[in-house]
Amino acid sequence: MMRAGLVQHAMGPDADDNRAASLAGIAQAAAAGAELVILPELHASEYFCKYQDPALFDLAEPLDGPSRQALADAARQHGVVVVGSIFEQRAPGLAHNTALVLERDGTLAGIYRKMHIPDDPGYNEKFYFTPGDLGFEPIDTSIGRLGVLVCWDQWYPEAARLMALAGAEILIYPTAIGLDPDDHPDEQHRQLDAWRTIQRGHAIANGLPVAGCNRVGFEPDRSGAGRDAEFWGHSLIIGPQGEILDEAGSEAEVVVADLDLARSETVRRIWPFLRDRRIDAYADLLRRYRGR
Amino acid sequence: MMRAGLVQHAMGPDADDNRAASLAGIAQAAAAGAELVILPELHASEYFCKYQDPALFDLAEPLDGPSRQALADAARQHGVVVVGSIFEQRAPGLAHNTALVLERDGTLAGIYRKMHIPDDPGYNEKFYFTPGDLGFEPIDTSIGRLGVLVCWDQWYPEAARLMALAGAEILIYPTAIGLDPDDHPDEQHRQLDAWRTIQRGHAIANGLPVAGCNRVGFEPDRSGAGRDAEFWGHSLIIGPQGEILDEAGSEAEVVVADLDLARSETVRRIWPFLRDRRIDAYADLLRRYRGR
Secondary structure, three states, rough: OOEEEEEEEEEOOOOHHHHHHHHHHHHHHHOOOOOEEEEOOOOOOOOHHHHOHHHHHHHHHHOOHHHHHHHHHHHHHHHOOEEEEEEEEEEOOOEEEEEEEEEEOEEEEEEEEOOOOOOEEOOOOOHHHHOOOOOOOEEEEOOEEEEEEHHHHHOOOHHHHHHHHHHOOOEEEEOOOOOOOOHHHHHHHHHHHHHHHHHHHHHHHOOOOEEEOOEEEEEEEEEEEOOOOEEOOOOEEOOOOOOOEEEOOOOEEEEEEEEEEOOHHHHHHOOOOHHHOOOOOOOOHHHHHHHH | OEHHHEOOEEEOHHHOOOOOOOOHHHHHHHHHOEEEEEEOEEEEEEOOOOOOHHHHHHHOOOOOOOHHHHHHHHHHHHOEEEEEEEEEEEEEEEEEEEEEEEEOOOOOHHHHHHOOOEOOOOEHHHOOOOOOOOOOOOOOEOOOEEEEEEHHHHHHHHHHHHHHHHOEEEEEEEEEOOOOOOHHHHHHOOOOOOOOOOOHHHHHHHHHOEEEEEEEEEEEEEEEEOOOOOEOOOOOEEEOOEEEEEEEOOOOEEEEEEOOOHHHHHHHOOOHHHHHHHHOOOOOHOOOOOOO
């Protein structure tokens, strides 16, 4: 059994405050017995992609910057594996949306650079983030092989499958997703349920547990040119048949659940989907489109 | 708008009775205004794959056999497109699990031979069915381009994606799936919900409506060597955000729902997943496994 904790919290304009909230959540999850603690996407700042502003690249930090240092200290202090997320400055004018995995001793177990980058009204990520170039490679830790992906990746069955085929034992999604306050409540409900459902689908298709950690809170547009955003929370932990083990509401909360990683094999024996993949007939998955 | 109907019914040992139930369901769906009518998998017989018996190949019929003739007559009589399913004898000792699509005028619009073949206790399909060799090609009809897949295919995001990339406007799954009466009710519930959820996931990932038509009823093992099966019904029609438009219970029933095929584009504009696929990084989807 492995106990996982999700630190769902809100972010404001002050980076120190945000970091303090993340660290307090890690401590709380560790006190509840979690061995793996997952933070939301880009937890050191408000979600700055609401609009395009070159000045906001000042928020980026290198791989060995203050966020990594704080996460490493917390991992070592509490003896837990931590999955964090940073706006990574790789070089001037070259940045990524990067997940960091810190080992229990504070060393860096590995990184994942977000491969699928969204770009929608209020989510201008293609302006800020170069798509990842490290592929879909799980990260080995003392508690298992972690299939770490980020947010928009969670809409892609391809990403989940590639992690499963590489031996990931759990799929993990730091996330920043919310609703448009101007949308009809029915549409807001459909979007939240779609987000929950596609993650459950990845669990089912791959016989793996899934953990998604989202931020919460209303973040006003501070530019006058962007959009307000209401992040919906609902961080959740899903078992390998798609069953929801625990799910947060839409307030700050630490969710903890026990995962029986051995159950993945039991499930895959009764539903041996990996056995029957028609790899001889999948070549067109590598095409943009099969039609005109 | 396009109205779709699902004919969920039970099958017994008499082929004529089964065919009559299918035809009555087509008539009922057509009377309710359906333009597209979908039948369950292998609707001319009990689910014979509960055990292995060479004599049961007598149930197979050629592509131009009595089932196709009956479906074509019904399609022409009611002026509807019909998706049926047969145990296809292609040559002696070479059989497929094949979906047929009949045009409104009774002509054959196309066929799909089930690509992913299960084989589990009580579902000995690899004994009976050669895996399909026609690939994942949608079938054009007067009411749209149909992404017809069959049962076990529905656990594979790859199959759904390939149909979407080929321009399918709806995903369709004739199905025969049930529960093991000996399983704990919690397990039965997880299995049914996983089946429902993964189909919703395909709708979400591809921005397409999905229709799944299952059989119902308790079918006893007649060999003494197989397993009883209880087919769970719950045929359902899903919109392009994964929302359930209508879902049957576990009794015989005709489900009808209106699909706005144009809504797929609306959904894909707000969630443009096809835009951002990392086809440069998907090559390993063509591998059996990426690990050892």
